[in-house]
Amino acid sequence: MAKNDLVLENVTKKFGGLTAVDRLDMEVCQGQIYGLIGPNGAGKTTIFNCITGIHPCEEGRILWKGDDITKLPPHRIAAKGILRTFQTIRLFPQMSVAENIMSGRHVKSSQGWWHGIMHTPKSRRDERENWLKVEEQLEFFQLHEFTVQPVQSLPYGLQRRVEIARAMAAEPSLLILDEPAAGLNDKETMGLLKLVFRIREMGVTILLIEHDMDLVMQLTEKLTVINFGKKIAEGTPAQIQQNKDVIEAYLGSDDDD
Ligand SMILES: Nc1ncnc2c1ncn2[C@@H]1O[C@H](COP(=O)(O)OP(=O)(O)OP(=O)(O)O)[C@@H](O)[C@H]1O
Incomplete structure (x- = not known):
């Protein structure tokens, strides 16, 4: 059984009066392709920012291979093998x-x-x-x-x-991708899918946020779904597709489709 590489325990992040991430528990296993999904503004990027030390969380703990990384600055977290890309491209x-x-x-x-x-x-x-x-x-x-x-x-x-x-x-052990398919056409998205599988074959664990649900369902083994900062579901893509709370969060509570 693969061991948990990344563990979030009770992680909470507030911006003034807004609780962007609310007592989140999440565990990503070594070698997994793990998805984090939720409607716009649900708190997904904030979670990535907490993991990578950009926005240290006020409550809870983040463990990486058993080490507490909650209070570490971004460069120390990167040096531990946790690397990321951003929602909007940040290159030179x-x-x-x-x-x-x-x-x-x-x-x-x-x-x-x-x-x-x-x-x-x-x-x-x-x-x-x-x-x-x-x-x-x-x-x-x-x-x-x-x-x-x-x-x-x-x-x-x-x-x-x-x-x-x-x-x-940077030879990461955990690669965090924030909406890697944003702005890609269908052919490029297929290319990305293959690339991510090949990266995982190299032994890299992958955690990603993605709005392209077809891609998420094909790519990930496990998903956490959040809404208003709270976890509302967790499971395999097949389980998540059937989950009533998830369907409501995405479509609204109207039963019209
Ligand atoms: N630096 C910040 N200061 C104040 N509020 C913030 C900050 N960053 C995010 N927020 C707020 O926290 C909430 C969660 O934002 P976040 O960007 O994490 O959502 P998201 O799920 O990644 O959204 P999207 O899918 O649209 O990118 C939002 O209400 C957002 O306005």
Whole structure:
């Protein structure tokens, strides 16, 4: 039986008088593709922000492989192997595809700034390894032909791919994807589906928010559904599709379809 990698216990996040996440419990197992869904404004991105240390939660605990990461800053959480992408793409638009992917390597670098300035053997070793990892991502994500192109010149679908490639360059154990299919056409969405399965085959656990329900149902093994910050259901995609509370949350309580 796979062990729980990520455990949220009673996680609560408030913005002034608004409780965006309300006493949430959730467990993601090693190697799972796990979905977090819910209507607009339900609190999904806030949960990702709590996990990745952007908005530390006021109550509850977040455990990663048994370690309490609740109060850690984002860079320490990233260094533990939890990497993410954002709902709106956050790349360096004027930098090349390769440079953007390389920027993901900074969490793996342990050397002091003087190594870089002095071009020490350690810094040269690090640089070689970093470029090797960038090469691997260019290959894996089929981005080779765009290596030196500025990211801003690429179509949106490719930019999304670069963003995932940058996160993968940091060699994550948990990859968190915030609406990875947003803005993609059908062909690109199919490509994304295959990519996510291949990333999981590499042993990476995946947690994602997605509004494209066809994609969620095909991709995920387990889902947590939230509404107004509270968990309203949890289960396999088949169980969630039948769940009355979920149907109501998405369609409203009217029984008209
Ligand atoms: N930094 C913030 N300050 C104040 N309120 C916030 C902040 N971030 C989110 N909220 C509020 O918290 C609630 C949950 O927002 P969140 O973005 O987590 O929802 P979501 O489920 O990700 O929505 P969507 O699917 O539309 O992206 C919303 O009411 C939102 O307005």
